[in-house]
Amino acid sequence: MLGEMLENVRKNTPLIHNITNYVTVNDCANILLACGGSPIMSDEEEEVCDITTICGGLNINMGTLNTRTITSMLKAGKRANELDHPVIFDPVGAGASALRTETAKKLMEEVHFSVIRGNISEIKTLALGSGTTKGVDADIADKVTEDKLDEVVAFAKKFSKETNAVVAITGAIDIVADSKKAYCIRNGHPMMSSITGTGCQLSAMTAAFITANKENMLEAVAASVCTMGYAGEIAHKRLTPKDGNSSYRNYIIDAVYNMTPEMLEDGAKYEVR
């Protein structure tokens, strides 16, 4: 099932419009190519509607939010909605500044997102209107642990119902939920948090997965999250004693490039709750 999702990305080469931050944008482009998608980046208000129109899906990421691009995000999001293109929202740092929190709220009001992906602190900020984020990382108090899992699953399903979006909360355990069903995913490696932008990369890749699998959004997101996590495991095994986070970054993207549907089926570790 998840393998098929990846296969569809490879088959359809979805073209993804990214309005994203300048920190991790190169890695986002390369991971999109690695999974079988095709990236285009544009955040200029005067052209975003044109670009959204020629693409199949849209990825909006607030990582280096600035007032110039907020309008671009709104315009592109609305255009994508008109065209029935899948749209993913990565609310990087929601809760870290008033501007980010308010912009996230505004985007949620004016654009329908197919998927919302963030860490637990960011998603809580969106759901509750306020939150504590440790910069762009989740607050330790919020961390998703086994004993809190059912609670977080219920929260994710509820938020999915309210937003009519697939909700992906990523961390040590990843939760991918719609209003009725949640995938709890245990792929990945703790060292992934020592690389900047694995979350951004995941969002960009997920845009390709949902665009190539519009009829199966929930499974598409789960497949993308498993692909990223499993790539993190494969890449970690490849590390030599001299390697660190920079080589690890390359190896993860390499592992996505070399991932086959069969490998993904074998390597995905999840349960449904």
Next chain:
Amino acid sequence: MLGEMLENVRKNTPLIHNITNYVTVNDCANILLACGGSPIMSDEEEEVCDITTICGGLNINMGTLNTRTITSMLKAGKRANELDHPVIFDPVGAGASALRTETAKKLMEEVHFSVIRGNISEIKTLALGSGTTKGVDADIADKVTEDKLDEVVAFAKKFSKETNAVVAITGAIDIVADSKKAYCIRNGHPMMSSITGTGCQLSAMTAAFITANKENMLEAVAASVCTMGYAGEIAHKRLTPKDGNSSYRNYIIDAVYNMTPEMLEDGAKYEVR
């Protein structure tokens, strides 16, 4: 001959002013250093003339075009023309949005470019005023194949005559032409298209080649295109089964760093038509 072009880059360390996109800018800077040039990036209207003045050449790339930097491109381009500095234009995504198509047209009218480098869809957009581009990649219908080669060579020569620029159309076969002579280059590897920004990197590197070889622009561009393609071949041979597009990216820049004039002479695969 082509080796000499590379030798001159290494000898002169041309300082290149880049007004380029934020997706591939780091790779552009590193490949400029790899070939023997020196990069500086600046897109602020208030300083571009100062920066152009202290540099030897200018690279203008529309990859993440925004209205703020269009004026910067025009100012820097005109200043470079005044100083008789070589200027290269990479019309990324021309045809993908009205803003890009119109900006490309405006730049072509107000700045004299020494070299115009793009994929066939982008160059057709510049030449014919309209085009179909698949985002930032060439449209399949446009792809340069052996049986269309003479036709495309004639088109490139004609466009060179009209613009008084060396025209470089890159793809499976690369064409580098002035009004009378065209290099048809068969270096490179298909996997290069799985890395973001090999085109941007080539344009940045070409800026260094033409700046260090002002009297031999056509050969300088051919040498740069062969260097990139041959580096792509060398890097591809270096790939292990676990490597993917991210390691490949590093290996290509590494291969440019290690390229000698002799290697380039041996590895360049071209014919003149």
Next chain:
Amino acid sequence: MLGEMLENVRKNTPLIHNITNYVTVNDCANILLACGGSPIMSDEEEEVCDITTICGGLNINMGTLNTRTITSMLKAGKRANELDHPVIFDPVGAGASALRTETAKKLMEEVHFSVIRGNISEIKTLALGSGTTKGVDADIADKVTEDKLDEVVAFAKKFSKETNAVVAITGAIDIVADSKKAYCIRNGHPMMSSITGTGCQLSAMTAAFITANKENMLEAVAASVCTMGYAGEIAHKRLTPKDGNSSYRNYIIDAVYNMTPEMLEDGAKYEVR
């Protein structure tokens, strides 16, 4: 002593606000993670005060200066001063354009910097009000050689006294000085200058070192400079014949990731003058 500085970074995970350039920003984020810090990037005027407030330290880098972000730099700098957060200034390209020279001057007037780090040409520009910079590299005439060392040390101490900042002048020999004491550091490798942004990376990392060692700024900066230089040596030893500047970039960040306090104590090469 220097090892303890690194240990404190690892222990405290200082969160660093970076207002920096889009060329080397990804490497800055990854080296911050490698040394044990945590990065957040934000240059939007409307949110920089919020971001500065939740962080422990601030890194201001002029690499791709634009008029929109100058106000952000001033606001964030003043807010950091109010909160008594360490602030580092990297005056990239001061002297290369009037805008950069004037902006550097304005920042120096309105913000108190804990550390100023640049190449000798940039620091001379700040100290003397004018300078000659070869783009973003130091002018050859300015290069710090053994016979000029005492002179440059005296200059650094004097400039430190005037600015009440630790002054770090990096090059073949690095000088880290306050008004009374100067570390002359002989770590590093000439090939580091073939990578874009090793200076930017050093500044970002230094922000983490001073934030985790507020009571020992001078030693913290010296420790950071030694860490970077020694990582450059370790990474250079790891190079294979096919590697070039791109792999070298990865290996340096990897080496920082793997650096232990003990290794740093052993590898640091400095004298105090």
